[in-house]
Amino acid sequence: MxxxxxxxxxxxxxxxxxxxxxxxxxxxxxxxxxxxxxxxxxxxxxxxxxxxxxxxxxxxxxxxxxxxxxxxxxxxxxxxxxxxxxxxxxxxxxxxxxxxxxxxxxxxxxxxxxxxxxxxxxxxxxxxxxxxxxxxxxxxxxxxxxxxxxxxxxxRAFKTPYEVEMMRQATRAGVRGHRAAEAAFRAGLAEFDIHMAYCAAARQDACQLPYNNIVALNAHGAVLHYTDLDLAAPSRLRSFLIDAGASHAGYACDITRTYSHDRGDDFQSLIDAVDTAQQAMCSQVRAGVDYRQLHLDAHLALASILADFGVIKVAPETAVATGVSSAFFPHGIGHGIGLQVHEVAGFAASDSGGLLPRPEGHPYLRLTRVLQPGMVVTIEPGIYFIDMLLEPLRQGALGTSVDWSRVDAFRPFGGIRIEDDVACTDGAPENLTRDGFSGA
The missing domain is CATH 3.40.350.10 (Creatinase/prolidase N-terminal domain)
Structure with a gap:
């Protein structure tokens, strides 16, 4: 209670x-x-x-x-x-x-x-x-x-019970928006209309949301911060990636989901695999875990999925060591969240100052601290098919590491990201997002 x-x-x-x-x-x-x-x-x-x-x-x-x-x-x-x-x-x-x-x-x-x-x-x-x-x-x-x-x-990284409750309330509004957005996608609406459906269901105008909604159909899902919102629906719907949050009393939630239009195709199977891996990552949000290691472990998990789906032709460990995995997963596993979507002091070594470095070769990770009870973080692994990152890989010495026919088959779908907000506790983590979707 x-x-x-x-x-x-x-x-x-x-x-x-x-x-x-x-x-x-x-x-x-x-x-x-x-x-x-x-x-x-x-x-x-x-x-x-x-x-x-x-x-x-x-x-x-x-x-x-x-x-x-x-x-x-x-x-x-x-x-x-x-x-x-x-x-x-x-x-x-x-x-x-x-x-x-x-x-x-x-x-x-x-x-x-x-x-x-x-x-x-x-x-x-x-x-x-x-x-x-x-x-x-x-x-x-x-x-x-x-x-x-x-x-x-x-x-501020250590949220009080009041703050966590405000984030639960924000999550409830975000979940309403996400459900309405998926329904709008299934109904064949354009990105702009999906965005409006989201705002109406969340009961928040765009300027009240904690960040600009990412509402991306098809290949637009390969743009990490896609916010252009086409006014017309594409002639063929393939996929939908939505990264959208909500606010309550100044606190934010940050939720991402990805859907295939055809629930039985290869891309939906890839989404399901990422979702399963993401839930395993969420279970690691525990006291004493170095968030940097969680990020590196995510690369290995995603490389394993890429290998299972025939996208890469090398061992997952090799894909991570050579940087091949970064071409498909170019951002960090997540960040702190609370009063701000990207909560402050993600690199703070102590309350007196100093910085904890990112792992070498991972410049976009936003949090490098060891998790402790009270911290709330996002867990948001992704697999993307981004021409700007893949073309140099194709042309370089590591090009043979990838089955480019598989890349070409997935490219029109853009990419996948699954994101939950997870609270670190004295025991098992509390997944605010999954609880919100389940009505807990």
Whole structure:
């Protein structure tokens, strides 16, 4: 039975208070000051870019559409929220603060951005001010002290039970979207229409999603971040790859699925093989496992699948050692996830700084830390048929390692990626995505 979210939130704030006190001590500072962020306008125009809340702000507050607000945290003192609620008839004004979270903050409502100055600490020099340069207000200019940032971001990898619950809620919205998207694909709709079906089912507009949806039909699945969205369906539907997430209270989910139009063809069999391997990889998200090794093991598993399907003609170990596997699986096995889709401090050696290197020959891995309870990561192996990567392999000394007729047969399908969000625990991992699809 899930604990009361209000209880989880209160415990979450206790953890953030403890982390903040330690971070400020590292920086020899007295206050943490966090602007929510501001609207940014396009050059030579009066249109604003979609507002994105400062992650350091939404770590404390379930507020994602409140530009111009400020958070002040002083160890031993109740945190203060300076809440901008302007007089404005051009735009929707944020509603007055409400909900269980309000009981944990001293809340001051201001009507202009400049009015916040009188409620901020007296001496900006004694503050760690975390934010973007354009959030500056008077002498309160974001300085992002490295020692404070290093400590907070390193520990942000360890999600509180409240944060995991918010990610479960985001997953439920994402699952609704994915189911609607698959139905739209089966109905023969275009990429744009599939995307719209996803947003409608998730009940989130594109600017509310945690990242731009990847909705790729046929060979478009070979473009890792395909976001162009054709308006017309292809004359022949072969495959569908969708990488799409959803948000809840500032937290993200990140889910990828791949489908063949013909459920009985070779490509669907290849998808099924990747799915089976992916679930085995998810089972390895356990305390003490080096994420770098999980990535290298994924290469071996995928090379074995390529060999089983006759795509490569060398032993899987040889394909990995020679780099042949990287032509078919060119990205990392995944990344941390939480307040941001690509969570920060993926390479952090400690909360004092330093970096953990990627394995040699694997430049796109986004996480190199040892997994520990509380971490939530994505596991997203893939097999792709990308001309830009395969053509040099075909022309080079390793070209005989591949059966190019098999590559040509799979090329029109683009590629496969299966992605779940998985929480590391004290025991067996919790697969947030699979649980979401099963209704758990």
């Amino acid at each position: 899930t604990a009361d979210p209000a209880i989880l939130y209160a415990a979450h704030l206790d953890v953030l208070q403890s982390r903040t006190a330690a971070a400020l001590e590292r920086g020899r500072l007295d206050h943490l000051v966090v602007p929510s962020g501001t609207l940014r306008y396009q050059l030579f125009d009066d249109r604003d870019y979609p507002y994105a809340v400062n992650p350091q702000f939404k770590a404390w507050l379930p507020l994602t559409r409140n530009p111009g607000s400020w958070l002040v945290v002083t160890p031993g003192v109740r945190p203060k929220l300076i809440y901008l609620q302007p007089h404005d008839y051009w735009h929707v004004v944020p509603e007055s603060p409400s909900g269980p979270w309000t009981g944990h903050f001293d809340i001051v409502v201001v009507r202009t951005a400049d009015e916040a100055l009188q409620h901020l600490p007296k001496d900006p020099a004694r503050c760690a001010i975390l934010g973007e340069p354009q959030s500056a207000l008077g002498a309160f200019v974001p300085d992002n002290p490295p020692s404070v940032i290093a400590y907070l971001e390193y520990h």
